[in-house]
Amino acid sequence: xxxxxxxxxxxxxxxxxxxxxxxxxxxxxxxxxxxxxxxxxxxxxxxxxxxxxxxxxxxxxxxxxxxxxxxxxxxxxxxxxxxxxxxxxxxxxxxxx
Numbered sequence: 140x141x142x143x144x145x146x147x148x149x150x151x152x153x154x155x156x157x158x159x160x161x162x163x164x165x166x167x168x169x170x171x172x173x174x175x176x177x178x179x180x181x182x183x184x185x186x187x188x189x190x191x192x193x194x195x196x197x198x199x200x201x202x203x204x205x206x207x208x209x210x211x212x213x214x215x216x217x218x219x220x221x222x223x224x225x226x227x228x229x230x231x232x233x234x235x236x
Contacts, residue, residue, distance in 0.1 A: 169217060173217070173220055173221065173224055174224075175224060175225065177221070178220070178221035178222075178224040178225050179221075179225065181200070181217060181218060181221040182196040182197060182200055182218070182221050182222065182225065183196055183200070184196045184225070186225070188225065190226060193222060193225050193226055194222075197218065197219075197221075197222040200218050201215065201218055201219075204218060
């Protein structure tokens with residue numbers, strides 16, 4: 140009886156996913172119309188974050204993805220759009236993407 144329970148427990152342990160239980164990143168691409176939730180996910184802040192937190196996050200993300208440093212123009216425009224949305228400026232319309 141005890142051996143059978145141990146075998147079942149071992150099989151259940153081996154059958155579980157090998158992925159560690161850590162926070163996963165946002166798996167999808169960009170939505171057609173950016174909302175506050177997606178903007179917050181892009182910058183890595185909360186939807187109701189303070190202005191200084193939004194500016195700090197924008198600077199950090201733009202340094203990593205700036206087009207002059209080998210980043211994508213499309214991603215940079217989405218980062219700028221996310222900052223504008225979270226700061227309440229709305230969509231600027233100056234993006235070519």
